[in-house]
Amino acid sequence: MEELRKKAAELLQSGEVQMVIGYEEGTRHPRPCFISSADDAAKLIYDDRCTGNLAVYLTHKELIGGQKIAITASYFALRSILRLLTEHQIQLDKLVVLTVSAEKEVIQFATTDDITAYLQTAPVPAREDDKALIEKLNAMSPAERWEFWSAELSKCFKCYACRAACPMCYCTKCIVEENRPQWIQPWASTLANIEWHINRAMHMTGRCADCGACGAACPLGLPIHLLSHQIVQEVTDNFALDVNQAVSGDNALSTFKPEDKENFIR
């Protein structure tokens, strides 16, 4: 922790960056904080509880402006950063990417290859609850899965916290706000909610970092991150794309291979 604070203070003091995005202690859990002065660096913390994906702030123009930013990125935030670079939403020369390894060592990444290399060797943070629920769902019949999801998603009241918490949901106009045609009914009700969540997940194809921020943000605790997780699974299984290879790898839906799976097509 001390090392991270020192690093942040140095970056700010030397003027290399104008703002550090990190975590501070919150009411119950760590929360995002934004530090512009070396004196405040002591607020910074970083530990296993820091799971929120801070990459979401990198596309907030009113927050970032033209500033050069340092970010203390969690494992999944690193994946998001790679993806945002691929999609030309952020620039690496305006960014200092930091992380704290499992050995409590502060790492500053110089290139995207370094990030990929780190992601491939560092342990993927485990999410045991999700694993159990996914196994349970996969063991169900399709009818039971429909029961599960229509009951869960019927509760959604469309506050769009899932969208707001997602680093990849940076569109200035979201599909749900599109009303010519009105693809998705904007009110909250079972099917309208299902349609929204299908859209959200589909739009994540090949882009999702599988960080679970959408599910963690849901005030009702709906396991909606499992939908985007399923998409990640499908992309990996069917197109052999690696989420950690975002920069050099292919985009899942804007590329294709002639030999792609088609055993379901007559």
Added chain:
Amino acid sequence: MEKRFITQASINRWLTKIVNDGKHLYAPVKKGDRVDFGRATSADDIVFDHIQTTQSAKSVAFPRTDVLFSYEKEKGKVQLENADLTAYPETVVFGLHPCDAAGFNPLGAIFNWDYKDEIYNARLQRTVVVTLACTKADEYCFCTSVNGGPGNTAGSDIQLTPVKDGFLAEILTEKGEALMKADEAAFEADRGDVKEEFLVKLPEKFDVKAVQEKLQTAFESPIWKAQSQRCIGCGACAYVCPTCACFDIQEDAHGTKGKRLRCWDSCGFALFTLHTSGHNPRQTQAQRWRQRLLHKFSYMPDRLSVRGCTGCGRCSRACPVDMNLSEHLSSI
């Protein structure tokens, strides 16, 4: 006001009677690892020891999606049909805390400001509110800072306070009395319990009068930008709030017929104030955050003589990035 005593077993009997009378019963029930309002299938489902439900009880009078009217166009003529106000179910909302019941006052003030909203009024009229006074609180609760309290009876028809071996029942309104009469034998004579002894002690976190005073001149303050930096602009805080009343009008149109709907909306969304021209008077999250606070703690007290906050703390619990309202108010 009349005081009675009732045991847990008698409450269950009383509620069963209410349900059998055909009333809709909404109460805190378990939903996964959370407690939230739902339609209780039996008294056994009801949770009594929760600190706070995820959502407020406002949806009994202001549901997330409500039909205002339906229409049909035939041979150039338009037939309009208003929502049937007599069709709303007789409802008992049970086990909400005083902060939720208190929320119906600001909500009602908004829905009856100039235009009397018949739909809201009809729904609330058919609702009996049975609150459960609080014997515990968590670090998000701050009702005592906004003139409420763990035993506040505003908005309640009946208030139950957990006391030794049962509950002290305060029958506060005629509606409450009528509901008690569904099974009056369930209610015993008052045992003289002193309510305050059983309530949680919740110290004030800030001086709301002083906050209101400061807000008068805080419009241009840099604090809004500083506080809202981490806000990601979702609507979670507004949707769980017992007093947030903003709504959007939507059209469920199918060819020549359709319905006009009222759906929840939130001032935290960028789209909320976006004009057709493309101009947005509240362009930044800082402006939207300022609006949220000023509306609740300055505009509403000024114009409607009610405060848009009951201290339930739900916004802070629901916030994905820990925008803690009482902390922010204290720091103004």
Added chain:
Amino acid sequence: MSEFEPKIVAFVCNWCTYAGADLTGTSRIKYASNVKIVRFPCTGRIDFMLLLKAFAEGADGIIVSGCHPNDCHYTSGNFHARRRWVIFRGLLNFMGIDVNRIQFSWVSAAEGAKWADVVNSTVTAVRELGPYTQYRKAADYLAQQDQSIIDGQEAMIIK
């Protein structure tokens, strides 16, 4: 179930399957009349939301059909569509939405007989599955509201 006639919506591309279906007609091959054909420039244009909308508005089954791989009028539209369908089917299956009600096929302008076969077999399969009421039920928000004002949860009904 014998009276049940499934409603099938077919989303087809202009260049291959639509022309193929035309050939079915000019060849005077008889096939089930349950299908309503919607013509698109290319399978690449067929948004997944169109399928969901079809189910919500009353379709019991769906056919999506276009040019064989390497035959796309726009070179690669069908390849892109194929990828999208792989993901979409995976997600629908995970959510318990019945993927057996959606038939994907490649039908060229010369395959009039295949088109008849695709339609007939889809109609038979969907007839067996029955009407897709469980999906349409989810669309009826008014019924849900009567069930529960608070969260639209349909499962909770007072004893």
